[in-house]
Structure formats: C-alpha cells, structure tokens
Amino acid sequence: MKICVISFDFWNYDAHIVEELRRKGVDAHHINIGAYRHGSFSARIKNSISKILLKRNLKNKLRQEMILEKLNKLGPQDQILVINPELIDREFHVQIKKFTKRYIAYLYDSLARCPAQHLFDLFDNVFSFDKADAAKNSFQLITNYNYLPELKQTQPAEYDLIYLGSFDNRIGPLAKIIAKIEELNLSYSCVVVGKKTWTKKLVQNAGEITFTRKRIKHNDIPRYYSEGKVLVDLMRDNQTGLSFRFFEAMALKKKIITNNPTVKEYDFYRPENILVLNDDLSNLDRSFFESDYQELPVDVYEKYRIKHWVETVFELK
Template sequence: MKVLLFSPDTFGYYKKIINVLESKGHLVDWINHIYVKSNFDRVKSRLMPSLTSKLTEKHFINEINWQGDYELIIVIKGEGLSECLLDKMKQGFSKAKFVYYSWDSLSNVKGAQGKFKYFDAIKSFDRIDCQNIENLEYLPLFYSREYSRKVSRVADNKYSAAFVGTLHSNRFSDVSGMASLVEKNLNKPAFTFFYYPSKPVFKVLQVINKIFRKIPIEEVSFDKLSVQDVSDVMCDSEVIIDYGHPDQTGLTMRTIETLGINKKLITNNKLVMEEPFYKTENIFVIGQQKEQELAEFLTYPYVPVSNEVYQSYAIENWVERLIQC
C-alpha cells in the first residue's frame, strides 16, 4: 500500500512510524505537517498562521506527489494543512482513505475540528477529547524498540530519577522540586534535562515572563539529547518523572515509554489511573499526598503488567490501530 504521511518531526518519532509501516510492506512518503526553515518560522507559523498560510500552501502543493496514487493518507496533528489543501487532496486522491491523529489536546491545535470532515477516521491520544467529540477514537501513544524491557536495567541504576523534556509553564520548578525529593529518599543523584528550542526566544521570555525569569540559563539546553541518550538515561534510573502541560490531558509519550522499559513513574496526570497498565506500586500520581507517601512509594518494587497489556502499547500495535479505517 502506498502511504503519504504528514506529521511533526518531533524527536524523530515519525521515522519510527515509517519504519514500522515499511516493515509491513507499505511504501511511505513523508512531509512535515508545517513548513518551517528555522525555529523562528516554527513559532511564527503557530502564533501568526495568517502571515504564512499562502507560502505554506504553495510549499505543500509543490511537495506532494500528485501522481503518487496513494491508498492511505495519514495526518498527525496537521497544523499547516488548510481545509482548502485537504479538499484538493481529497479530489486528487479520491481512492485514498484519510486518517487523522492528534497527539496533542485539540484545544492546542487551532482549527483541527473543522478539518475532521475530510477524514474517514479521526483518532486522538486524549481520552477527554474522545469522550466529548463524536466519532473521535481513543488511541494512546506508544513505546518503540529503544524503550522496551529488553534494554532496561533492573538493578544498580546510576540515577534515582530522570526527567527529560521541553520547558513550559511551571515545569522547571515542579520537576526540580520532585527530583530533589526522590534524590533525598533514594540517596542517589537525579538526572534532569530541560530543553528549549531557541536561545534568543528564551532570553526574551526571561525578560517578559516571571516564571522563565527564575530559571537559570545554565540549567537549560538549547540542543536536544539524542534518542539513544534519552533511552540510556531512563534505563539507568529508578524512577521517571513526567510533568505534562497544564493545557494537555492526554498521556505523554514519556508515560508510555516508562511502561516500555518497566520503570516506575511519577506523574501529574491523574488520567493514567484509567489505563489498564496502572498499578499503585508502579505509578505515583501527584496530588495532595504528603512526602511520607512518596517515600513509601519509592520502596515498592516494580510489578510487571501482563504481557497482553504490555504489548498493546508497542509501536507495532499502535500503527496497526492507526491505519484502520
């Protein structure tokens, strides 16, 4: 089957999706879901889409192989794809099935719901969105081979806790505080890595935003860790810390990757309690608990979930469910 995939290029996840599709015998063409040549373009396309819409549409029209004879078109998030472009694609690829997937809460994806009419199937990682929007199918995220129990260490871990993520909201202070508590209880250093995509933008935020003003710039990296480095750190940690964005209710990729490597999780997302892999021995949901309850949680050994549940979150199963129309 010939597949056209539009998606973000975030942390190379699209490459993993393509690898699985190709392993199943599909031929895949990929196009970034937004047209950007720099981090400044990325910010501009999100904050001022009207200024970039014509240039973006022209870019996509030139990028798409209109003689591609695609049988399946997958759009993940699709911020840069206008309704006009989707309409042209529906006419140009009349025999193709169209699948939409959001790995962001729809309140954060401008105009997404207006595009649903162009798709044969619509899916999301956000359980709340799926409960509130008709025909929106719940499909949580996945773990890939780099985050499987085969690569994880079970003893003599170097770190008490690990956090790797992009700065937003109160994430720096919340994560730093939690990492210090875990460090103290396990008597072992924690690993924290705070990423921001643009140093100039960060410096501006330090002037105009009181939360960013408190973040020491030496604690921030403007270069990403490699996928392998992230996996290595997580696999060498007792506990993984996850702090999702306050405007996002879907489970993060980090949550599912933590399941993949059979590690314990500390998270601020209480909806994880509704997943079949949730166990109180493995997952600590931040709320009104006292420090003593966290200390008790850290003493529990990890309790493996059933193989059926574990495998259901693997990327191979995720792709299989994604392409079903």
C-alpha cells in the same frame, strides 16, 4: 498499499510509524514539515522581515506547498495520515485529500491546546489520545505507542529520578518535585529543552536543572532514560492524554511518577510502577524508589506496541 504520514515531527516519534509500516511491506513515506529549511540565505532574511513587519511567517505557507510538491512526486496514496492537522491550513487540506482514498487524522494534543474543530469534516476518521476530546467529539480513542524494543537494565541506574522535556509551564511542578527529591536525599538529572531557556533565571527554586537549546537526539533518549531508576511525566496545561513517557518507561522497565490521574483508568496501570502524585506531593517518598518494577502481563504489554497502533489506525491485519 501506499500510505503517507504528514506531521511536524520535532522529536522524531512519527518516523517510527513509517518504519513499522515498511516492516509490514507497505510503501510508506513521511512528509515531515518540521524538517523544511529555507532554500537560501536571502529567503531566510525575507521571512525574518515578514515576521517583524507583517507579523506573518512565510515559512508556514512554504512548508504546506512542500507537502503538495512531495505528494505530486509520490502520486496517489491509499491512505494519508495527518498528525495534528491544525498545523495545516484548510485550503491545503482540501488539496492533500485529493491524493487519497482515506484521509485520517491523529491528535496527540488536546483541542483546548490546539483547536482543529474547523477541519474535522474533511477527515474519514479522527483518532485522539485525549479521553475527554474523544468522548465529546466521537473520535476514536487511541493512546500513543511503545516504539521501543523490550529492554532491560544491565547496569545500576546512576540517578534515582530523571526528566526530559520541553521548556513550558511544566517547569513549575518540576521545580517542586526537585525540592522534594532533595529533601529525601535522592539523586536526579533533569534536562529542559527549548528556544526560551534563556529565561531560566526567572524559574524560582529550580534546583540543578540543565537548560539547553540543543535537544537530545531521539535515538539517544532510551540511553538517557536508562540512567534513571524512575522517570517523571508531567501534564501539559489543558491536556489529559498519556505522553510517550509512559510507553518508554514500559519498554525500559522503569517506574514513573506523574501528575496525570487519568493513567489510573488504563489497564497497564500498576501502583507499584506508577505513582500518581498528590497536589502537595505528600505521597512522594523514598519507598517508591526502593521497590522494584513489576512486570506487565504479555498481552497488556503487546497491546501498546507500535505494531498494534499501526494495525488499528490503518486498519491492517
């Protein structure tokens, strides 16, 4: 069987899907449009001028042309999965679909954040991690996945609380959590990554947040999280689906605090492990940090591993 995954894989999560497929003996390939680079300095200059004068990013079209070039080399596929299909123009989707018998999409952003309704007639199946979107549009609901092997802490955590995320509107809630953590005399480490981190001075009462344009390498994320006893998960605006934080915490046996109340609807939710914050943070206290992580039943843990995700999405046995 031949399967191709197409995505803009900024944090390198999608590559795990291809790795799992290969472990199952599938001839799998990943076309990462986020990895596209201009072929020359002059091409970069041309694109910069186009963005400034014409408000048009030539790189977007070149990325999509790259997809077709790679598919022409790979040949026909039994299945093609596109993750967040709104990043590709409809005309290119039509061409991509010609390469496969089964064309499927996975949304790990909400439609409110990343509208893609104009594309859904092209797909044989659409999967979504957002319960509201799945119910409203008859998508197949599926969470993100646990891509890590089961790990246990071998050394005491250096910090009580740890956070890693992109630079966006979650900075405000994070700053409030940090203020509370400081009141409780707990330790923390927070890293915020993004091109606009130069605006960090505009963030009020941000505490000791590390702002950087250089992201932590994906393979280093488990090591970074291992330095904290409790992880922080904060929802993006207009989104209720579960982030990868929950599944990384699951693999690392870490507790997690979150402002996403929908996690209570999932079978892996345990109040001993997951603290859903009140709006005023009134339930954030030292007791959550002082109690131990409670192990999940094996069948629940296995349900959220990438193996099960791949078997479900690609209809594999």
